[in-house]
Amino acid sequence: MEMLIAANWKMHKTAAEAVAFCERIKVAEGRLTGVEVLLCAPFTALAAAGKALEGSTVKLGAQNMFWEEKGAFTGEIAPLMLQEFGTEYVILGHSERRRIMGEDDAMVRRKLETALRNRLKPILCVGETEAEQERGETDAVLERQVSAALKGLDPAAVAGLVVAYEPVWAIGTGKAASPADAAAAAEVIKSAAARCVGAAAVETMRVLYGGSVTPANIGSFVALPQIHGALVGGASLEADSFINLIIAAREAVS
Ligand code: 13P
Numbered sequence: 062m063e064m065l066i067a068a069n070w071k072m073h074k075t076a077a078e079a080v081a082f083c084e085r086i087k088v089a090e091g092r093l094t095g096v097e098v099l100l101c102a103p104f105t106a107l108a109a110a111g112k113a114l115e116g117s118t119v120k121l122g123a124q125n126m127f128w129e130e131k132g133a134f135t136g137e138i139a140p141l142m143l144q145e146f147g148t149e150y151v152i153l154g155h156s157e158r159r160r161i162m163g164e165d166d167a168m169v170r171r172k173l174e175t176a177l178r179n180r181l182k183p184i185l186c187v188g189e190t191e192a193e194q195e196r197g198e199t200d201a202v203l204e205r206q207v208s209a210a211l212k213g214l215d216p217a218a219v220a221g222l223v224v225a226y227e228p229v230w231a232i233g234t235g236k237a238a239s240p241a242d243a244a245a246a247a248e249v250i251k252s253a254a255a256r257c258v259g260a261a262a263v264e265t266m267r268v269l270y271g272g273s274v275t276p277a278n279i280g281s282f283v284a285l286p287q288i289h290g291a292l293v294g295g296a297s298l299e300a301d302s303f304i305n306l307i308i309a310a311r312e313a314v315s
Pocket of ligand 1: 069155227231232233234235271272273274292293294295296
């Protein structure tokens with residue numbers, strides 16, 4: 062399974078800054094082969110980034126999407142609006158959206174179904190908070206989030222799904238999960254997914270790790286058979302840092 066290294070720029074980068082980043086990564090592309098590289102840009106930078114990435118193997122993603130295709134939903138963005146710019150992936154259920162914007166499991170489920178129906182590739186984010194981890198609820202939280210998203214879906218529709226394990230306490234804190242804990246969480250995610258859509262569909266599922274990933278620690282995650290890449294926040298903002306991270310990931314698995 063090809064490794065996926067995805068940048069989540071969050072609320073960073075104007076369109077001009079996104080283009081400058083794309084130009085830098087295109088120059089380095091020859092050194093990044095064998096890895097699927099994805100840039101999840103803010104909505105306002107998608108058009109410019111999509112144009113800048115034309116002819117490149119680097120892919121474009123969005124960070125959110127609404128669950129309806131069109132209608133009176135002021136301020137929301139529909140799948141077709143993303144696809145117009147060559148957007149292939151969409152992050153759904155990121156913990157910042159769950160925590161700050163009040164997205165719940167049911168909303169994430171609706172978004173996931175809409176993305177799949179519109180042939181956008183979702184990156185479903187799951188992960189426990191610090192309090193949940195302290196109470197020993199990690200597995201239960203992951204199981205709840207995965208089943209809410211996947212239960213009853215057509216196994217064929219979820220083939221190739223990407224799930225990102227992002228413990229909330231590890232995001233932006235410099236305190237990454239241990240590789241062993243990330244591997245254990247990935248196993249829990251896959252078992253929960255298998256109960257929803259069957260073991261065969263899960264064979265093509267990739268689980269990413271996210272939370273304080275850096276060029277220095279990426280190797281310890283992607284070397285694990287359970288982890289197929291990373292969702293990177295802070296270390297994806299500077300082109301050099303992100304390129305070094307991808308190269309380190311490649312070296313760890315070669
Ligand atoms: P950091 O890499 O900044 O911890 O962010 C992780 C994240 O939330 C990616 O979606």
